Amino acid sequence: MKMKPSLSIRQLTKQFDSNLVLKGIDLEVAAGRFVVLLGPSGCGKSTLLRTIAGISDPSSGGIWLKDRRIDAMPPEQRNFGLVFQTYALFPHMSVEKNVAFGLEMRRVNKRDIAHRVAAALELVGLADYAKRLPKQLSGGQQQRVALARAIVIEPDVLLFDEPLSNLDAKLRDTLRDDLRALQQKLGVTSIYVTHDQSEAMALGDEIVVMKNGEIVERGTPIDLYRRPAYRFTAEFLGMTN
Numbered sequence: 001m002k003m004k005p006s007l008s009i010r011q012l013t014k015q016f017d018s019n020l021v022l023k024g025i026d027l028e029v030a031a032g033r034f035v036v037l038l039g040p041s042g043c044g045k046s047t048l049l050r051t052i053a054g055i056s057d058p059s060s061g062g063i064w065l066k067d068r069r070i071d072a073m074p075p076e077q078r079n080f081g082l083v084f085q086t087y088a089l090f091p092h093m094s095v096e097k098n099v100a101f102g103l104e105m106r107r108v109n110k111r112d113i114a115h116r117v118a119a120a121l122e123l124v125g126l127a128d129y130a131k132r133l134p135k136q137l138s139g140g141q142q143q144r145v146a147l148a149r150a151i152v153i154e155p156d157v158l159l160f161d162e163p164l165s166n167l168d169a170k171l172r173d174t175l176r177d178d179l180r181a182l183q184q185k186l187g188v189t190s191i192y193v194t195h196d197q198s199e200a201m202a203l204g205d206e207i208v209v210m211k212n213g214e215i216v217e218r219g220t221p222i223d224l225y226r227r228p229a230y231r232f233t234a235e236f237l238g239m240t241n
């Protein structure tokens with residue numbers, strides 16, 4: 001397996017008018033690690049992820065992929081796979097066309113596209129669904145297509161923004177376990193955003209706790225559970241009353 005690069009975010013800020021939404025974020029994600037970014041609604045998680053993806057520009061600070069500074073690069077050059085809360089599939093395109101789209105944009109040749117799309121659909125468990133349209137799939141299956149679309153480009157980094165929050169509980173657990181297994185298999189450096197504590201505990205190599213545009217704590221799930229250094233984390237994880 002090719003070693004994936006680490007991701008470094010340094011002193012990142014984002015301001016919307018007078019509203020400072022990210023207040024100087026420092027975050028290191030080691031190569032191949034799965035970091036969960038946990039925090040309540042409105043604390044700036046999506047803004048941070050969108051900035052890392054390049055969909056939104058930072059007000060100041062920088063982002064590095066290993067030694068390469070990327071924060072001025074357009075999003076399509078970053079080679080990041082994105083899986084968001086809404087699947088955002090093209091409704092008129094078949095599953096395989098949806099997954100192939102990013103490769104066609106990158107002018108990969110047709111033969112390779114066919115191979116890679118088939119391999120990605122196999123990995124997410126949708127090999128038999130290639131010819132279907134998104135509307136013929138369940139929400140969980142559509143999110144699997146979105147996952148296939150994210151991994152088919154062989155991304156350096158995977159970014160997840162509450163990818164399970166639109167699914168019912170049963171589907172959520174299965175997809176959660178499957179996407180984690182897949183991430184481990186591929187060894188892709190990943191950031192996974194959620195406001196759900198149990199999801200964070202189940203998924204993260206490390207959990208980074210965010211509050212009000214700042215990172216207030218970080219540790220392994222066990223670390224945070226045993227000794228939250230910061231009162232907010234204890235409260236947020238429901239360990240005080």
Ligand code: ADP
Binds near residue numbers: 021040042045048
């Ligand atoms: P989270 O994902 O943690 O729920 P967000 O990153 O979506 O939080 O939002 C953080 C804050 O930034 C909120 O106060 C939100 O209103 C504000 N915000 C997000 N996007 C924009 C935008 N495009 N313009 C103005 N304010 C925004």
Ligand code: MG
Binds near residue numbers: 045046047
């Ligand atoms: Mg959000």
